[in-house]
Amino acid sequence: MFSNSQSLCHNAAMTDYKASAPNHEQSQLPGLTPDQLKRLMQDWGKPAFRAKQITDWCNKGILNPTEMSNISNDVRQKLNNELLCEPLKLVRRECSSDGTRKYVFALKRGRFAGKMVESVFIPEPRRGTVCISSQVGCVLDCPFCHTGTQDFEANLTAGEIMAQILAIKADLRAEPIATSEALHNDVTHIVYMGMGEPMANETAVHESISLLMCSDGLNISRRRITVSSSGLTPQIQRLGELHPVNLAISLHSAIDAKRDTLVPINRKHKLQELRSCLNAYPVGKQRHITLEYVLLDGANDQNDDLQALIQFVNPERERINLIQFNTFPGSPYCGTSKQDMKVFAQHLISKGIRATIRRSRGDDIMAACGQLKAATKLNNKQ
């Protein structure tokens, strides 16, 4: 299924730009590889350097052909007529007091036009991380997750995944973040942790990773890309084979009976299967798999939960990221207190396990972990 996608960037067999749009009504400019753009220019009888010029604009986050000042008028017009150049419309941007920005985008393609996704930019002094969505809603129903309360509506295309990142790059150039702290104002890291289960939209996620890593494109190292999954083990195995990027797992319990409820995909792929999958996932030197664990008062923060987690984790290859629960309207859970979170972390550390408590960012704008949900759907399924 993915035999070509690993080398999408350079593989001549994949240069048919029309073939890149399996479920698009129209090819999308940010979903085209530089090679596909070259082929397109060739088909239009235009010189190859035009493709490089267009790629350079895209890399800056400029997708509107009318803003591509060094491109001839007829090429701009053809781009406008034949491609969906800007597959997302920015609907709203919210800025947190800590510099985090949440973006709400509307899709433009066909019957999905108007559906919303959210993305978050998290600036730190030395890095700028974009948390991107891969689906509108989610196919899974993790009850502690705000996105999980929204119906699944669409898989995003690779172009729509890329367009989130490019729009944020353009926004940061146009209006850098101004806070008292010196924060990074460009995109250096990508995490697939927004709305949706990335491994349930496998083809588009692989295509977008190829685009991110492409040397003529954004050229982002796989060490700076993280895919988070709730545990779709066959897909995770393929990710390791084709694009061994950083892996994060939404674990949230190491007890099958509890995880069946908290992360319902566990009913299909049990912890033992997940364990084998993680053992086989390629982890390079100085790298590790992150096990995400949101601490829920009384639900997964008791002594039996702690002991099961200690038994499950492989301290040589994995670290635990303890997450403060961010509440949302209608949530059935309460978060563990900060004091109890520290005690939980200390127990893990005392067993030689790397455990950190993730600093929550953007919770004043509902941009923190597990809080993303398209605002237009707030009242539909709570």
Ligand code: SF4
């Ligand atoms: S935690 Fe992830 S997989 Fe589970 S419902 Fe939320 S977005 Fe979907």
